[in-house]
Amino acid sequence: MTIDDAPRDALRGGPRELLRWVATGAAVSRADLSRLSGLSPSTVSQRVEALISQGLLEETGAGRSRGGRRPRQLAVPTGGAVVGAIDLGAHHARVGALDLSGRVVQARTLPVRIEDGPEAVLGALLAEVATLVDGDPAASRGGSATGALRGVGIGIPGPVQHSTGRIVSPSRMPGWNGFDVAAFCAGRVDVPVIVDNDANLMALGAHRTAHSELDHAVYIKAGTGIGSGVISSGRLHRGAQGSAGDISHCRVVADPAPPCTCGNAGCLEAVASGAALVTALRGQGVPVSDLTGVIRLIDDGDRQATALARQAGRAVGEILAVVVNFFNPQVVAIGGRLADCEPLLASMRATLYERCLPLATQTLLIERVAAGQDVGITGAAHLVIDHVVAAA
Amino acid sequence: MTIDDAPRDALRGGPRELLRWVATGAAVSRADLSRLSGLSPSTVSQRVEALISQGLLEETGAGRSRGGRRPRQLAVPTGGAVVGAIDLGAHHARVGALDLSGRVVQARTLPVRIEDGPEAVLGALLAEVATLVDGDPAASRGGSATGALRGVGIGIPGPVQHSTGRIVSPSRMPGWNGFDVAAFCAGRVDVPVIVDNDANLMALGAHRTAHSELDHAVYIKAGTGIGSGVISSGRLHRGAQGSAGDISHCRVVADPAPPCTCGNAGCLEAVASGAALVTALRGQGVPVSDLTGVIRLIDDGDRQATALARQAGRAVGEILAVVVNFFNPQVVAIGGRLADCEPLLASMRATLYERCLPLATQTLLIERVAAGQDVGITGAAHLVIDHVVAAA
């Protein structure tokens, strides 16, 4: 199924925004919404009515008075697991069932063998989504229209053409090239399936969670691979081919320049990704098997591992410096498993401050992505919710 | 005076867009506009009426029949020089008077000595604008409301906070730091003055002229200095501080890394700008005095100059590769005086194709900015026109 881009009303008083204000707790009553959105009370009432009738919003009794009539409290129906989300990683997938507010109701991490191919992997994950959604006690209690699955969002650790849902020459996913994820899933579930790059989903999740008031943001996902997601004017920027944010094969100075899976040498991914760190440490005779091991070594203060982490941080900072000068975002946040790695973060920060225009870093926030391991599925859910609300 | 950002209706059938379609010749009649915009004939008629009554549009008799009633031709009042524009450069300024369609009515290039300070320079240029506008024969003929000056747009070769019109730590403009251009000009002319970075204006001019149907574009301005302008979702992306596109101090690999005016070494500007080429050639004992001389040498096939141009092209390509991977534009165009320098362009292209994700370059256009020396003032005029139409 083909999904067009996020519609215009995303900003400024659209139903989507009303919903989000309620979901985030910024608004509790119709009066709040009226104040926040600038819409007249009558219009808000009308829209709220519509949202309630669609099951996207509900009344939850009266609130505390503020000196007059008590507000009729609004809430996004919680506990109803109505959105499925899959955040596929190199070795694991985070699968979740979320409610309409974007809150995680149920989630679990599953081991994944990408090399088993798309059918096997996605089939198993979709089954798990179904289990999680059905297993939600609230849903089985109620079971009515409100509790029904409304859509599934999927994040893929590689280039995805969001418009078609097709995977395009991924570097670490043998057997997935050209696979039409959306079409495959459409055959298994009868709700909309939205596919996007994992870094994009992280960006969306992090932005909606922590930075919704900022216009321009860049999120780096540093895990086994390395990628980024871009928010421009409050919306996900996917670019012409949908490959925006894919900085993994940007060249960085490194001596020696390690060869990359793409055939070139000195790619950011070959220097700063989790996979690269594992390879490099092994090459130095350190017996690590995976990224977890590397992170443990760094946390333990291992000299070799720390040096590599610093180098990785510098490399990320180098690329990010160009990005920050060019794009001038309000915030740069780093997520993924390497985000908790202090030496990497520190040298990334240092490089950024050293190499950027003072004007660009003057008020720039450089942060860790806060939302933890559920950012990805949160972002996926938001994408689905936006689509559902737009279609309503 | 403070100017807020381009309003929302810029896209999709707003008065601005109608005007532009007429200005570009894409539409000649109300029927054309209806087809192009998707608006109903009645709505178009109504809007056109409003635009005509504001003097922003006029009827110019009947057109050729296409098998039925002849269209009542529409046109933007031409010949009336109603927008002033200044494109300030390091040594010269292009000053122009343009009509509401963005066409240049009168323009001339003046020598400028930036070091004389903002008051002297801007004072002289504003006077010249007044002369050009008044000197327009059509304006003095008609002289009515239509021919009155509606606004002035100014491009500055350094960082500008577009929202306030203030210059922020420019690297090659001694005495200009912190100067409030908009406030200064507001005291001299009684129409809106809009100030922006010169690269942004070039980007806007080039996009409106040649790529108006593309969503995402990057324009490099390579002259005495080096900068870029970014179009995201059809609109100028200025970023958080308004410094977006300022890639002049991104570091590139160069051996030896030449020192930059900013205090660092190896900045793009210190390797690939016109000023850098002059300095480098002089350092090699070649007696050139300015950029014109360098370009002549390159055109003549001088070995040293060509080698430097190639190095410059590689440097630009290196940075641009990151930008293209990150931003994934539909087009990258290079303008400024160095854009006509073949060796530079060629090695930039080569570097770009070598270093970018195939997905990102697959359909990427890499071009020269077409509009010539008037792109800047054209962009400035568009900014002013957009503002005028929005205010109407």
Next chain:
DNA sequence: TCACTTCCTTCGACTACAAAACTAAGTCAG
């Protein structure tokens, strides 16, 4: 001359939103 096309306007209807009036339900001072 008549059917048909294209261009544009007029008019009625619909929609989205707002302003004002009104109902509902509370607080608080005396």
Next chain:
DNA sequence: CTGACTTAGTTTTGTAGTCGAAGGAAGTGA
């Protein structure tokens, strides 16, 4: 515990923007 005031939300009415249908204007072509 009563009446003035406050806040919340609905209903009613009005207005602006847009569309669709119908129709007038002005042409072409058989």
